[in-house]
Structures are given as structure tokens and as C-alpha cells.
Amino acid sequence: MGILEVKNVGKRFGGLQALGDVNLSIAENTVHAIIGPNGAGKSTLLNCLVGKLIPDTGSVMFDGKSVLGRKPYEINQMGISRVFQTPEIFADLSVMENMMIPCFAKRDGAFQMNAIATIPSQRDVIASAEQMLEDMNMADKRHMHAGSLSRGDKRRLEIGMCLSQEPRLLLLDEPTAGMARADTNNTIDLLKQISEERDITIAIIEHDMHVVFSLAERITVLAQGTPLVEDTPDRIKGNPKVREAYLGETQDAA
Amino acid sequence: MGLTKKDFTLLIIVAVLCLFAPFILNPFPEGSAMAQFNAGYPDLMQRLVIFGIFAIGFNILFGLTGYLSFGHAAFLGVGSYAAIWMMKLLTMNVIPAIIVSVAVAGLFSLLVGWISLRRSGIYFSILTLAFAQMSYSLAYSVLTPITGGETGLQPKYTDPRILDGDLPPGETPRANLFGLDMKDSTQITMGDWVFTFNAGYYVAAVVMLVAFYVSIRIFRSPFGMMLRAVKSNQQRLNYTGLNSKPYTLAAFVISGMYAGLAGGLLVAMDTQVGAERMFWTASGEVVLMTILGGAGTLIGPVLGAGFIKYFENIISKINESILHQWFAFMPDGIEDFLVSMVYPFIGKGWHLTLGIVFMLVVIFLPGGLVEGGQRVARLFKRRKPSSDKPDGKTTPAE
Numbered sequence: 001m002g003i004l005e006v007k008n009v010g011k012r013f014g015g016l017q018a019l020g021d022v023n024l025s026i027a028e029n030t031v032h033a034i035i036g037p038n039g040a041g042k043s044t045l046l047n048c049l050v051g052k053l054i055p056d057t058g059s060v061m062f063d064g065k066s067v068l069g070r071k072p073y074e075i076n077q078m079g080i081s082r083v084f085q086t087p088e089i090f091a092d093l094s095v096m097e098n099m100m101i102p103c104f105a106k107r108d109g110a111f112q113m114n115a116i117a118t119i120p121s122q123r124d125v126i127a128s129a130e131q132m133l134e135d136m137n138m139a140d141k142r143h144m145h146a147g148s149l150s151r152g153d154k155r156r157l158e159i160g161m162c163l164s165q166e167p168r169l170l171l172l173d174e175p176t177a178g179m180a181r182a183d184t185n186n187t188i189d190l191l192k193q194i195s196e197e198r199d200i201t202i203a204i205i206e207h208d209m210h211v212v213f214s215l216a217e218r219i220t221v222l223a224q225g226t227p228l229v230e231d232t233p234d235r236i237k238g239n240p241k242v243r244e245a246y247l248g249e250t251q252d253a254a
Numbered sequence: 255m256g257l258t259k260k261d262f263t264l265l266i267i268v269a270v271l272c273l274f275a276p277f278i279l280n281p282f283p284e285g286s287a288m289a290q291f292n293a294g295y296p297d298l299m300q301r302l303v304i305f306g307i308f309a310i311g312f313n314i315l316f317g318l319t320g321y322l323s324f325g326h327a328a329f330l331g332v333g334s335y336a337a338i339w340m341m342k343l344l345t346m347n348v349i350p351a352i353i354v355s356v357a358v359a360g361l362f363s364l365l366v367g368w369i370s371l372r373r374s375g376i377y378f379s380i381l382t383l384a385f386a387q388m389s390y391s392l393a394y395s396v397l398t399p400i401t402g403g404e405t406g407l408q409p410k411y412t413d414p415r416i417l418d419g420d421l422p423p424g425e426t427p428r429a430n431l432f433g434l435d436m437k438d439s440t441q442i443t444m445g446d447w448v449f450t451f452n453a454g455y456y457v458a459a460v461v462m463l464v465a466f467y468v469s470i471r472i473f474r475s476p477f478g479m480m481l482r483a484v485k486s487n488q489q490r491l492n493y494t495g496l497n498s499k500p501y502t503l504a505a506f507v508i509s510g511m512y513a514g515l516a517g518g519l520l521v522a523m524d525t526q527v528g529a530e531r532m533f534w535t536a537s538g539e540v541v542l543m544t545i546l547g548g549a550g551t552l553i554g555p556v557l558g559a560g561f562i563k564y565f566e567n568i569i570s571k572i573n574e575s576i577l578h579q580w581f582a583f584m585p586d587g588i589e590d591f592l593v594s595m596v597y598p599f600i601g602k603g604w605h606l607t608l609g610i611v612f613m614l615v616v617i618f619l620p621g622g623l624v625e626g627g628q629r630v631a632r633l634f635k636r637r638k639p640s641s642d643k644p645d646g647k648t649t650p651a652e
Binding site: 050071097104106114115116117118165 | 489501504
């Protein structure tokens with residue numbers, strides 16, 4: 001039984017069957033990649049996991065509890081953090097403040113009327129935010145405006161923000177989209193390090209095969225809203241069905 | 255007091271300005287040609303600090319969360335009505351009136367906020383505007399038994415006022431603070447200068463300082479940081495396990511309570527209420543004050559409120575004959591020409607002047623008067639070489 005169990009999930013937008021009948025099981029403490037051509041339903045599936053969309057049919061269980069019908073913040077508090085395709089950070093706040101907000105969310109829950117306390121008095125939050133900035137190699141940038149960071153640093157910051165909530169499942173939506181090669185490789189190294197050092201399950205949606213084969217332990221190939229095949233990276237590479245449906249053309253493109 | 259050195263300095267500066275306002279606002283000797291620019295009379299000074307409170311509260315919502323309410327005058331009006339009813343039923347002491355005005359405005363803003371915050375952006379603004387206009391219309395018509403309709407409300411000697419003794423017939427009840435009449439003034443004459451020290455003004459100024467202090471604490475608290483996060487990226491906030499709704503609602507209610515406080519104080523200083531103070535232009539005015547001064551900064555709203563209320567008073571008072579006095583040294587033809595050029599901008603043309611100033615500020619100083627001040631300060635700093643070290647630190651909103 002995996003930490004995330006998706007059973008018979010279907011989602012229809014008007015006449016378009018975005019997800020047909022998706023079954024997916026993600027085992028704890030693995031890196032699981034979901035790949036597929038454009039329009040395969042990867043993002044729809046992801047949105048169904050985090051509460052942005054509610055599937056028409058089926059069930060999504062996280063750690064034995066259903067996530068369906070819960071708001072994004074509730075699902076996050078259950079232990080699922082999401083990294084977006086374009087880094088979603090608090091661009092108007094400093095890097096340190098960005099890192100403190102998830103630490104507050106971890107400590108105080110979804111809402112806390114902390115209107116009279118001063119920020120310097122929140123020592124535990126400051127300490128854990130500083131620790132995470134160290135871990136992300138961003139301690140020297142703590143006073144910078146988050147909006148002025150480079151693309152790669154924004155991504156690092158966002159991943160750090162997600163990690164500081166100590167989630168059990170980290171969902172990444174094309175984390176290296178639009179990145180230069182060097183930044184991509186840095187992100188791969190960072191994610192490898194995270195999955196080795198922390199007690200965390202990573203699910204990653206990715207277009208870039210280099211990223212997928214560097215990281216994933218299991219791969220699910222999605223095509224036209226249904227899983228085509230699920231296997232280890234080596235056997236996915238050799239699978240003629242996958243090559244035909246997807247891999248061949250993307251490798252050329254990449 | 256839990257403030258950084260910089261914030262504490264700011265609070266002290268504001269306190270000193272409030273304390274010496276009767277001097278500072280009266281720089282010109284009585285009877286001189288410039289005396290019309292004096293603002294050191296009680297009525298205007300009271301308005302400066304009361305609308306300062308209104309704008310400080312509005313800034314907690316708009317400056318921090320970015321939610322633009324177009325209906326905050328409704329909370330000011332509701333606070334005023336609550337205060338006047340306390341004066342009619344309970345006592346002419348201003349303390350219960352002010353406390354109840356804050357409480358009632360808080361409850362009303364809880365209702366309005368709970369409904370309006372279902373939407374964001376322009377839809378939120380329209381919802382708050384609709385609520386305010388509804389309140390205004392109700393106060394004018396259906397609710398006349400409570401609001402006095404067109405005539406408004408004043409305390410009368412016939413009111414029950416259970417805590418105070420009976421007044422002799424015909425005497426006007428006067429608002430007081432444990433016997434200290436709000437209209438009490440002491441005048442000090444120094445040479446040609448006359449300075450007026452008014453009890454009501456100092457009461458209002460003390461309340462404003464407390465309100466300002468509380469707003470600094472909110473700005474610098476974890477709660478304030480969450481509100482800035484709402485403005486910056488609500489999606490990230492929700493996907494970080496934080497529920498933005500109660501944060502915005504709390505900010506809305508706090509700013510509604512500030513508006514109620516301002517409304518209660520207006521009644522404490524001048525014991526009458528009319529529905530027109532809930533009209534949408536009054537809601538728009540506090541938006542102007544906040545943006546003009548610098549939304550999201552601590553001192554900006556106070557500056558904006560002071561600026562608008564001061565110039566409203568001064569410029570509206572200038573009339574054609576004063577203009578002729580000013581330009582009297584010119585040859586006749588040029589004098590008439592100049593007067594006819596300036597005339598549209600004075601007296602009733604005050605709103606035209608305000609509009610132009612507002613446009614100039616929004617275009618050239620998007621950060622408001624505070625940004626203007628910072629630019630001037632930077633200009634002076636640059637003259638002193640090597641004194642400023644770039645530490646890469648971004649200054650948080652102040």
C-alpha cells in the first residue's frame with residue numbers, strides 16, 4: 001500500500017475526457033515520475049491531488065485518508081507540498097520572510113491571530129527558517145527581495161519553503177521548465193540530495209527525459225488520460241509501446 | 255514597547271508633532287495676510303488626527319492585504335450613530351460612546367467582510383461599495399427612527415441619559431471626558447501669535463497615537479507578515495497550508511474598527527451625525543488619503559489624511575477677493591488674467607486641485623508622499639560620500 005493511492009480517477013471538462021480511469025500507487029520514500037506527451041492529463045491529475053480540482057469519479061487517498069473535497073491548505077496541512085511550474089514565491093517579501101511563512105504554517109496551523117507578538121520574538125521559527133536557508137545554500141541571500149532572485153534561486157527557495165513544512169509527499173510540476181542546463185543540473189542534484197537525506201516521497205511531473213531518468217525510481221507513463229504503463233526507468237526505456245507513443249519523439253525534441 | 259529603534263523614533267516624532275501641533279500649524283501671526291494658511295484651530299486639528307486614524311485603519315486592510323474596500327465610510331457612519339446613541343441613552347461622557355462605536359463597527363464589518371471577502375479584486379471593491387451605499391440609503395430612509403434621516407441626530411436635554419442627571423430645559427448637552435468639556439480651549443497669546451489648546455484635540459491625538467502604535471505592532475507582527483503574503487501571492491499562501499480567508503477577514507474587521515473609532519471620535523468632538531458621512535465620496539476620500547500618503551507604509555496614511563484635510567480647509571476658504579489681494583502688485587490686466595487662471599482651482603474648485611495633485615502623485619510618486627520624502631532624503635545622503643554602504647538589504651515598508 002503506497003502513501004498515495006489514486007483509484008479510478010476520472011475528470012471531464014465539457015466534452016473533453018481529461019482523465020479516463022487513472023490508477024496510481026506511489027510507494028513511500030521513493031521518487032516517482034509521471035511522464036506523458038502534452039495533453040496526457042498530467043497537470044489535471046496533479047491538480048486533483050492538491051485540491052485545485054475535484055475529480056468526477058474515483059478516490060484519492062493520502063496516508064489512508066481521503067483528500068477529495070478538501071481545500072488546498074487542508075491538503076497541505078495533511079503533508080502534501082507542491083512546487084509549481086513557474087516558481088510561486090512571495091515576490092514582494094524578503095527571502096528570509098519567504099522561508100519563515102511555511103515555518104509559521106508548520107508551527108501554528110492554518111490560521112493564528114498573532115497580531116501583537118513581534119517577529120524577532122519568534123525564535124523557533126527564525127531558527128528553522130535559517131537552518132533551511134543554510135540547507136539550500138541561500139543564507140547569504142536572506143535579506144534579498146525574493147522577486148529579484150534568479151530563476152534557479154527562486155526554484156531553490158520554493159523547494160526550501162516546501163521542505164520546511166516537513167511534508168511527507170513533495171509534488172513537483174515540471175520543476176526545471178524553462179531553466180538553463182546548469183540550473184537544471186543543480187535542481188537535479190538538489191532533489192537527489194533531498195530524497196537521500198530526508199524521509200520524503202517525491203512525485204515529479206516532467207517533460208525533460210534527462211531529469212526523469214536521473215531521478216526517478218518508478219515511472220508512470222500517461223497517455224490520453226490513462227496510464228499506459230508503470231515500471232522502472234530501465235524497463236521504460238526499453239518498452240516499445242512507450243517508445244512509440246512518446247519517448248522517441250521527445251528525445252528528438254530534447 | 256516591542257518596537258525597533260526606527261519604529262520607536264517614528265512614534266516619538268508623531269507624538270511630538272501632535273503635542274506641538276497648535277504651534278506648528280499656526281506659524282503666521284494673527285491678522286497678517288498669511289493667517290489664512292494657519293490651521294491651528296480646534297475643529298481642523300481634530301479632523302486631522304481623526305481622519306488620520308481612519309486612514310491608518312484603512313491602510314491595515316489596503317496597504318497590507320491589497321484588498322481595496324470602497325465602503326469604509328459605512329463603518330465610520332455606523333460608529334458615529336452608535337456613539338450618538340450612547341450619548342443619548344447613557345451619558346455624555348465620551349468613553350462609552352467611543353468603546354461602543356468601535357464594537358458596533360467591528361460587528362458590522364464582520365458581516366460585510368464575511369460576505370464581501372468571498373470575492374477578490376474588483377468584485378470585492380464593488381461589493382463593499384454596494385454595502386456602503388445600501389447603508390447610506392437605509393440611514394436616509396427606512397432607518398429614520400434610528401438615524402434621524404435627513405436631519406440626523408443630536409443629543410437633546412430631553413434624552414433619557416440614565417447615568418447623567420437631568421439637564422435644565424433648553425440646555426445643550428456637551429460631550430465631556432469625566433467633566434472635561436471637549437470644546438474647552440485655552441488660548442495663549444505671544445506677541446501677534448495666538449495659539450489655541452483644545453481639550454478635544456488632545457483627547458483625539460492621544461487616541462490617534464495609541465491607534466498608530468497598535469498599527470505599528472500589527473505591521474511588524476507575524477500576522478502582519480501573513481497579510482503582506484496575501485497581497486504578494488495568495489496561491490502560494492494557500493498551498494503553504496495557510497487559510498487566507500480568516501487573515502483577510504481579521505484585517506477587514508480591524509480596519510472596520512479603526513473606522514468606527516474615527517466615527518465615534520467625530521461625534522465626541524462635534525455631537526451630531528448625518529447620513530452623508532457614509533456617502534461613497536467619503537469612502538473614496540480615505541482611499542485617496544492612503545494612496546496619496548503611501549499605501550503600505552506606516553506614516554503614509556497619516557500624512558495623506560493631514561495633507562488632504564489641511565488643503566481642503568485652506569483652499570476652500572480662498573475666494574476671489576483674496577486672489578485679487580495676492581496679485582494686487584501686478585498691472586491690472588495681468589492681475590485679472592492670473593486671478594481668472596487660478597480661480598477654478600480654489601474655493602469650490604478644491605476637488606479639481608485635489609484631482610490634479612492625486613494624478614501627479616500616482617504618476618510620478620507611486621509610493622506617495624513617503625516615497626517623495628525618501629527621494630529627498632536620498633538626495634541629501636548622496637551628497638555625503640562614503641556614508642551609505644549598500645548592504646543589499648531591502649527596506650521593508652515603513
